[in-house]
Structures are given as C-alpha cells and as structure tokens.
Amino acid sequence: MVRTLRPAPPAPVDGAVPSFPRRFVRGTAFWLFGLAASVLIATLWGSTLAGNRASVDRVVDRVAESRIVQERLVGWAVEGLDSVLLRLPAEDALLGLPSIREVLAALVDQAVDAAFAPIDAPVAIDPAAALAPAVPEITDLLRSEGMAVDEASVAAAVSAIEPIPLDLDSDLPLASAATRTSRTLTLAAVASALAMLIFGAIAVAMSPDRIAAVRHLGFRLTLSGLSFAVLLVLGSWLADPRWGASPWRAGVARLLGSHVGVPLIVAAVGAAVVGAVTWRLRRSGEVA
Secondary structure (H helix, E strand, C coil), X not given: CCXXXXXXCCCCCCXXXXXXXXXXXXXXXXXXXXXXXXXXXXXXHHHXXXXXXXHHXXXXXXXXXXXXXXXXXXXXXXXXXXXXXXXXXXXXXXXXXXCHHHHHHHHHHHHHHHHCCCCCCCEEECHHHHHHHHHHHHHHXXXXXXXXXXXXXHHHHHHCCCCEEECCCCCCCCCCHHHHHHHHHXXXXXXXXXXXXXXXXXXXXXXXXXXXXXXXXXXXXXXXXXXXXXXXXXXXXXXXXXXXXXXXXXXXXXXXXXXXXXXXXXXXXXXXXXXXXXXXXXXXXXXX
C-alpha cells in the first residue's frame, strides 16, 4: 500500500503566515464553540432530567427520607387537620403513626404532580386524600387526648379538608417547577446549539484547512461529551460514596447519576463527525 500524504494548505499570497487578527478570531471562535458545546450538553442533560417523571421520583423519594422534608410534608397534613378543628397533641404526632409511610408517599406523589403541572395551571396539595389511610390511627390518637370522637366522624372531617393551593409565592414553590425548568433549559439548549453552529462556521471559514477545522470541532465535541459524562459519574460517587450516607447526599447522587447517556450521545455525534471526515479523506487518498 502506497502511503500518500495530504498536501499542505496553500500559503497566503504574500507568503506570510495568517495575520494576528485572523488567528485571534479563529482561536476565539474555536474557544466559543467549545464553551457553547459545554453549555449545550449541560442544558440537554438538565432538560432531560427535569422532564423525566421517573428520574425526579427517584431523587425525591430519597430526599423525602430526611427528617426536615418529612416534617414539611406532614405540615401540610397538620394544616389540613387544623382547618377542620382536629388538633393533634403535637405537630410531629403524625410522624409516629404506623401508616406515616403511606401518608408521606401520597404527599410526595402529590408534590411531584405539582412540579410537573402545566405552567399557570391551578396546583394544590390534597391532605384529605393522603390522610385517608391513617383515619383509624388519627382517631385513636385523638381519643388518647380525651376527645370524644369515633372513626366515622374523623373520616368525615378528614374528607372535608380543602386542598391547599400552591403557587410561586408559597414557602415551597413546587407549582410547575419541573415544567418551567425543563422549558427554560430546552430554550437554553437551542440557543447554545445555534451558538455552536455560528462559532463553528466562523472557525472553519477562518481556517486555512477547513476540513482539518471540521475534524477539530468534532474532536472538541467528543471530548466535551466524554468529560461531562465522567464528571457526572464521579460527582455521583463523591456525593454518596457509601450509597446511603444520608438522604440528601443519596438524592444528589441519584440526580447526578441520572441520564449519563445524554453527554455520551453528544460525544458519539462528535465522533461520527470525525469518522465521516476521516473516511472521506481516505477515500479521496489525502490520508493513508
């Protein structure tokens, strides 16, 4: 096999190297392309995560194991009970009930539903639905405090609890949070993709060897995708190396470990560009 060498790019007419302004613009365009690629990968990953109900469920389930989150969730239930004059001996009395896990799971599901609600749609937490399985235990708890109640009357009172509306001004702004985040990140991904095209075109146009410039851009995209994937996996491990150190760290670990395939897909696209250009050059005999 005869090894052929790719001809050197033509030198400028005056025989001098490209001017400093031209080299500066080209180098800046390459740098901005890499920056836009990093932003694109990050926003695509974030948009995919925020738009995926199963991923958010996994993260929230782990975070909801922390005491502070459980107390906030139970706070909605206590607020509902207070509204129908069923006052518990202490705000955290519900946390000691055997059915509290079922109550918390229902409240978590409602919170996630609220986060994925359409933008500007009315969003509310329904304590009545969450507390329904705990009615017998709530009845026993109230009786232990000397209240003359029966299960039927408590069930009727619980069913009369009005939903608690949520909005952006509430102390826990869950209303359409995931929907808004996903939309914002999607718009950012589109903008960064356009920036990549613009800066990539400038870099290629200012390069004496445009084919080599395209390969260089493909390499940058591949490396950016692989680097982001490695950072996600490493960050997930660093957040919770023992897989259960704490609910918050476990939630962060699950968040960072979700959808690692997104940057890998971007890296594959970059590798495909490099491969396509190399294949074309080999067919034309410009490289061995």
